[in-house]
Structures are given as C-alpha cells and as structure tokens.
Amino acid sequence: MSPLPPNATATLKSVALKSGALVCGVADAAVFAARAPEKQRPDDLLPGARSVVVVGGAQPREGDWAATSPWVLQTMGTTERIQGVGRRLAQYIESELGYYALYVPPGTASGDTPFLSLMLAAELAGLGSKSLAGPVLNREHGFMYWSAVITTAPFESDRLEAEPACPAPPCREMWEREGTTPCLKTCPSSEGGCLSGKLENGRAVRTFYDAARCNTRVHTHWVGGFQKVLEETLNEPDRDRRKMLLYGDFFTRSLWAITYSSTNIAQCFECMRVCPAAHGLKEMK
Amino acid sequence: MTREEQVKEVGRRAGARVVGIAAVEAFRAKVPEGYRPEDILPGARSVVVAGGDGPTAGAWRSPDHRVMEITGYDLRENVAVHAMCDFIETTLSYRAIQAPSLPVHGHEPPMSMMHAAELAGLGTRSLAAHIILNPEYGLLYYAALITTLPLEPDPPLAEPACPHPGCAAMYKRIGTTPCLRVCPACLAGKVNDGRIQESTYDREKCHSRAQTYGIGSFQKGLLQIVNEDDPARRRTMIYGDFFTKSLQSLGFFRDSIAQCFECMRVCPVGRKYRKLQ
Numbered sequence: 179m180s181p182l183p184p185n186a187t188a189t190l191k192s193v194a195l196k197s198g199a200l201v202c203g204v205a206d207a208a209v210f211a212a213r214a215p216e217k218q219r220p221d222d223l224l225p226g227a228r229s230v231v232v233v234g235g236a237q238p239r240e241g242d243w244a245a246t247s248p249w250v251l252q253t254m255g256t257t258e259r260i261q262g263v264g265r266r267l268a269q270y271i272e273s274e275l276g277y278y279a280l281y282v283p284p285g286t287a288s289g290d291t292p293f294l295s296l297m298l299a300a301e302l303a304g305l306g307s308k309s310l311a312g313p314v315l316n317r318e319h320g321f322m323y324w325s326a327v328i329t330t331a332p333f334e335s336d337r338l339e340a341e342p343a344c345p346a347p348p349c350r351e352m353w354e355r356e357g358t359t360p361c362l363k364t365c366p367s368s369e370g371g372c373l374s375g376k377l378e379n380g381r382a383v384r385t386f387y388d389a390a391r392c393n394t395r396v397h398t399h400w401v402g403g404f405q406k407v408l409e410e411t412l413n414e415p416d417r418d419r420r421k422m423l424l425y426g427d428f429f430t431r432s433l434w435a436i437t438y439s440s441t442n443i444a445q446c447f448e449c450m451r452v453c454p455a456a457h458g459l460k461e462m463k
Numbered sequence: 464m465t466r467e468e469q470v471k472e473v474g475r476r477a478g479a480r481v482v483g484i485a486a487v488e489a490f491r492a493k494v495p496e497g498y499r500p501e502d503i504l505p506g507a508r509s510v511v512v513a514g515g516d517g518p519t520a521g522a523w524r525s526p527d528h529r530v531m532e533i534t535g536y537d538l539r540e541n542v543a544v545h546a547m548c549d550f551i552e553t554t555l556s557y558r559a560i561q562a563p564s565l566p567v568h569g570h571e572p573p574m575s576m577m578h579a580a581e582l583a584g585l586g587t588r589s590l591a592a593h594i595i596l597n598p599e600y601g602l603l604y605y606a607a608l609i610t611t612l613p614l615e616p617d618p619p620l621a622e623p624a625c626p627h628p629g630c631a632a633m634y635k636r637i638g639t640t641p642c643l644r645v646c647p648a649c650l651a652g653k654v655n656d657g658r659i660q661e662s663t664y665d666r667e668k669c670h671s672r673a674q675t676y677g678i679g680s681f682q683k684g685l686l687q688i689v690n691e692d693d694p695a696r697r698r699t700m701i702y703g704d705f706f707t708k709s710l711q712s713l714g715f716f717r718d719s720i721a722q723c724f725e726c727m728r729v730c731p732v733g734r735k736y737r738k739l740q
Contacts (some may be wrong), residue, residue: 180740223530224521268519277740280521283533285711288704293530329521330740401710405701408685413694436714 186275188336190231193270197263200235200319203303206335207328210294210302216285218294220328224280229333231267232296232303236260240462242327243269243451252399252445253434264325284325288301296324304336309344310375311449312387313456317343321456345377353377355408362456367391373449398445403432465556467614470511470547477546478539479513480600484581486510486616488608490582500609504560509614510574511547512583514603515540520737523728527660532722533712540606551722557612561638565607577604583607584617589625590652591642592673592728593664601733623658627731631657641729650726666697675722676705676712684709727728 183189194202207220207227220227236259242251264281271279283296297314300306306314306322311367313321317339347360357365365371372392376384394402407429414420423429450456464472464668471482500507513650522531546562563573570651577595580586586595586603593708598620599601630640634654643650649669652662670679684706691697700706 217527223525223527225524225526267519272519272521272739278521278524279519280525280530281519283530285533287527287529293657399708401714404710405707408688409698410700412689412697433626436710441681 180276182275182277182331182333186203186331187289190270190333190338193299194231194263194267197266197381198259199233199237199263200322201305201316202231202233203300203305203336204333205230205232205299205304209335211400213302214295218292220294223282223293224278224330226278227280227328229329229335230294230299230303230332231327232269232299233260233326234300234305234316234319234324235263237319237322238447238457240457240460243457244462245257251447253431260323260325264327268327268329269462270326270331271331275331277329279304279327279329279331282326282328284341287380287394290389294328296326296328299326300324301338305341305439307339307342307344308385309342309453309455310349310359310362310382310385311344311352311365311456312389312392313450315343315453315455317341317455318459320459321450322335322454331356342381343455344382344453346380346453348454350377350380356375361449364452392446395446396444398427399431399435401436403428404436406436413437465615466612470550470612470614473550473674474511474513474543474547475566477543478515479543480516480603481514481597482543482547483514483585483617484509484614485512485578485579485582486614489616489619490578493578496576500562500574503563503574504558504609504611506558507609508581509609509610509612509616510562510579510607511544511614512579512585512605512607513540513543513547514580514585514597514600514605515543516600517602517604517726520739523724523737527533531724533708534678538604540604544606544608548610551608551610551612555612557610559608559610559612562607562609570670573608574609576607579607581604581618582616587620587623587625588659588662589642589664589730589732590630590650590654590659590686591625591730592642592649592666592669593662593725593736596730596732598622598624600731600736602727614737625733626654626657626659628657629731630654641731642726645725645729658673664735669723673721673723678713680705680709681713 191202210219220230251460261284262350268279268281271277287293302316306316309315316322345359353359362373362375365373367374367386367388372388374386375382407423410421411423467484474482486509490499500510510554517529548559551557566572566574580595586597589596595604626640631654634640643652653660686699687698691700
C-alpha cells in the first residue's frame with residue numbers, strides 16, 4: 179500500500195473548503211467503536227475504513243434567521259449544498275489519492291436509523307459538540323449541516339473539541355438566574371416540548387431530547403406529512419372532505435416539500451432560533 | 464484552443480468525466496422523424512454529450528446493500544450540460560438546451576441519451592442491459608445538450624467496449640460472460656469472434672429489480688394501500704419501510720435511481736478504477 183502524499187490531509191481540507199464547506203475535520207474510524215452501535219460504524223459500511231472525513235456548512239444564513247416570516251425557514255432548505263461537497267470529496271479521494279471512499283448516505287437505513295450518525299462523526303472529527311438542544315454546534319460557526327465520507331485513506335485525525343460551544347456564557351448566566359436556558363425554555367418537555375436538561379458549574383450534566391416528538395414538528399410537511407394525510411384521506415368516507423384533504427394547504431405543502439423543494443427538511447427551528455451559540459456569531463449590518 | 468476543446472473543457476470543469484460531440488445528421492440513420500435533435504431545437508447542428516461518474520469504488524465495496532440502494536450518484540453530468548449550455552449561449556451566442564431524457568410515454572424518453580453517447584464516441588452498448596460502456600471508465604451516466612452551434616463531431620468508437628477481452632475468453636471457455644452468468648433472468652446473448660452476435664435484455668423484468676424504490680414502487684404501494692379495506696393494515700402499509708423508502712426516493716433522496724447493480728458489479732470494463740487501496 180503506497181502512503182498518502184505529504185500534506186494530503188491539508189490538501190483534502192482545502193478542497194473541501196473550496197467546494198463550499200465551512201469546516202472540515204477528520205475522525206479516526208476506530209474511535210467510533212466506543213460510541214456507535216454495531217452496524218453503524220465506518221467499518222460496517224466500508225471494510226478497511228481508516229478515516230471519516232466530515233464537512234459542515236450550508237446552514238441558514240443570518241438573513242434567514244432575521245426574517246420575520248416563518249415561511250422563510252419553513253420552505254427554504256439549504257442542506258443539499260453540503261451533501262454535494264461530501265460527494266465531491268469522495269470522488270476526489272478515489273481519483274486523486276487512489277483510496278476507497280464512500281459518501282455516507284444522508285438518509286436512513288431503516289426507520290429512523292442512520293447509516294452512520296453524522297452528528298457523532300462531526301463530534302469525533304473535532305468540529306463541534308452536542309448542545310442541550312440536540313444539534314452539534316461548532317464554536318466558530320454555530321449550527322450547521324453535516325456530510326461525511328468514509329475512506330480507507332489514513333488521514334491525520336483531528337482532536338475532539340476541547341471547549342463545547344454549549345452552554346454559551348449567556349445561557350449559563352440565564353441558568354444561574356432562572357434555572358433554564360433559551361432552548362429549554364422555548365421547548366420544555368414538561369409542557370409538551372422536546373427538551374429538558376440541567377447545568378452544573380456551567381456544564382450540562384443531564385440532557386433529554388424527545389426525538390420522536392421533535393420529528394413530528396420538525397418534519398411537519400415532509401414524508402411523514404404525506405403519509406398522515408394519505409391515511410386520513412383513505413379513512414375519510416365523505417368525498418368532499420377527501421377532496422379538501424388532498425387539495426388543502428397541508429397536503430400541497432407536503433408535496434412541495436418532498437418533490438420540487440426537496441431540500442426542505444425542517445420546519446421548526448425554535449431551539450436554534452433562540453440559541454446564542456447557533457447563529458449570530460458574526461455581526462451583520 | 465478550438466471551440467470544441469473550449470466546450471469540452473467547460474463540461475469537464477463542471478464535473479463531467481468525459482465529453483463527446485455528435486453531429487445532428489448522425490441521428491438520422493436510427494432515430495425516427497419527430498425524435499431527432501432538430502425536431503427538438505429548430506436549427507440544431509450538434510449534440511454534446513457528458514458522461515458523469517456513478518457510485519464510487521467505496522460504494523461498490525460496501526457490504527451493506529442499502530448504501531447502493533439509496534445513494535451513490537453525483538449526477539454531475541447534468542450540471543456539466545448546463546454549464547456548457549451557459550457557455551455556448553453567453554460566450555458563443557448560439558442557442559443551446561439540455562436534451563430531454565426523462566420518459567414521456569412508458570419508458571420512452573423524447574431523446575435517447577444512450578444513443579447520443581454512442582454517436583458522440585463515448586461508448587458502445589453492452590451485453591449487460593445494453594448499458595453504454597465507456598472503454599476507459601465502464602459505467603457512466605449520460606446527459607446531453609442540443610445546440611445550433613456547428614461543432615466538429617467525434618467519431619463513434621472503432622472498437623466496442625463490450626465484450627471485454629476477458630469476457631470474450633470466458634465465453635469461448637464456458638459459453639457465458641460474467642454479466643450473462645450473474646443475471647440469466649434479465650440477460651441473454653451470444654459472442655462470436657470477440658463481438659456481440661446477439662443480445663437480449665428483458666427490460667420489464669430488470670426495471671422491477673433495478674428500481675425497487677422509486678416512482679414504480681410508489682405507484683405499486685399506493686395501489687395496494689388504496690385497495691386495502693382494513694384501516695389497520697392500511698396504516699401498516701403507509702408507514703412501513705417499503706412505502707416510506709419509496710417516498711424518500713421520489714423526494715429528498717431523489718438520486719436513488721437503481722437498486723440492482725449486479726451485471727455492472729461483475730463487469731471488468733473500467734474495473735481498474737474500482738481497484739484502489
């Protein structure tokens with residue numbers, strides 16, 4: 179096996195950034211064994227896997243967060259751009275370096291189970307850490323979308339992030355003051371929301387995230403929305419009501435979401451909207 | 464740099480692995496009137512074809528069959544075609560359109576990308592589902608543009624990419640080739656003197672296997688759901704993995720366009736690019 183050329187890791191990261199990623203990190207494929215369940219480890223997808231290359235970016239822009247219309251973030255998705263970067267890196271590794279590379283499918287293998295957790299990959303590649311709200315946050319850029327490539331190339335791996343972005347200083351202060359944080363307050367599990375948690379000495383010592391409940395809100399108009407209306411329509415004996423269901427806004431928007439506007443994969447961003455570590459890190463005019 | 468080289472360079476920079484050019488006259492021999500490039504764009508002079516990569520070698524190697532079922536394509540050939548169209552219209556001031564390639568009646572597209580790729584010298588038909596094989600890279604995905612720009616065409620390949628010498632030798636020895644052996648359900652053929660003498664491809668059968676999740680499976684699932692009287696069973700069908708994956712393949716994971724690759728998996732053409740470290 180011929181070794182990687184000198185600076186291969188730095189060159190790869192440079193290609194990633196030029197292709198549109200905001201950040202790029204590398205995780206040692208072996209470290210997944212301790213944190214990922216069987217069948218969801220790099221070696222399960224690509225025998226002989228040595229590294230996992232993770233890119234992040236394509237998050238909503240500051241303008242999106244500032245928009246007063248809820249429909250902006252509900253209907254304008256941006257995630258697909260980062261998947262294109264992942265695909266490009268996989269091809270780059272194979273054609274330029276001669277090592278196997280597998281672009282991790284962004285979808286689910288079955289049910290809600292991913293092929294490989296992109297959030298875990300981002301953490302292990304030193305690009306961020308889990309927040310109280312669930313998403314992995316990068317210290318410099320906040321909330322972002324992830325794509326990953328598993329490869330047999332032995333790239334130099336990055337260290338885990340030393341200081342987590344969450345809880346941010348204003349959230350720690352709020353906890354001291356009110357016993358909650360912006361994300362926990364906006365979506366509390368005790369009041370039908372998705373989140374709860376506890377801070378001690380400025381660190382999260384307990385977190386809870388109701389993924390199933392969150393899924394029904396975040397993906398309001400997606401595949402699940404289509405299935406829900408289809409079932410209701412078939413169960414509806416009245417022809418006029420069936421027509422209303424099929425031509426109504428809910429079903430129409432679900433169809434837009436899964437077809438033409440297929441990047442539209444989230445409709446609730448409330449925990450991220452209030453998070454001081456997720457966006458607004460750069461002052462805008 | 465000639466005009467032809469300029470156009471091809473734009474396509475390659477936008478992600479095409481190969482680019483070839485065919486003259487519109489070349490389509491007349493085999494394409495019926497009404498379906499020729501000049502029937503789609505009046506005054507058409509040339510067809511430029513871009514071939515893009517399929518799954519990476521790593522994806523071919525994955526022991527988890529679901530990886531190839533839901534991903535693996537870059538579809539950059541479409542991006543390359545649009546980049547070349549933009550270049551032809553804005554820089555050279557000739558009309559250019561992406562050639563329509565999606566089926567409009569049954570499985571029939573307005574224009575065959577496979578035929579265009581052959582005429583542009585990018586590959587030849589194979590025993591394996593008549594897939595166009597590029598002699599260097601093997602399986603590629605093709606998109607084309609039609610333009611009023613006159614370009615010097617590339618000649619069709621003098622030597623067919625299929626059968627590969629190894630397959631011709633195998634046929635001589637045991638009367639079959641890797642692809643014919645791996646899928647006798649869909650494929651049949653004869654090789655004589657190292658050339659395809661006869662080739663049969665059961666498209667209907669192949670379609671139901673190669674596109675397990677997609678528009679067809681959505682229609683199939685929906686029909687079964689609509690015909691099911693028991694609400695509880697209907698619910699199971701609606702929320703089950705099969706229907707959910709069919710929906711995902713139509714939408715977010717829309718690059719999921721094939722789930723069976725067995726004839727290509729065993730094909731030696733372009734295999735050197737799948738043998739990595």
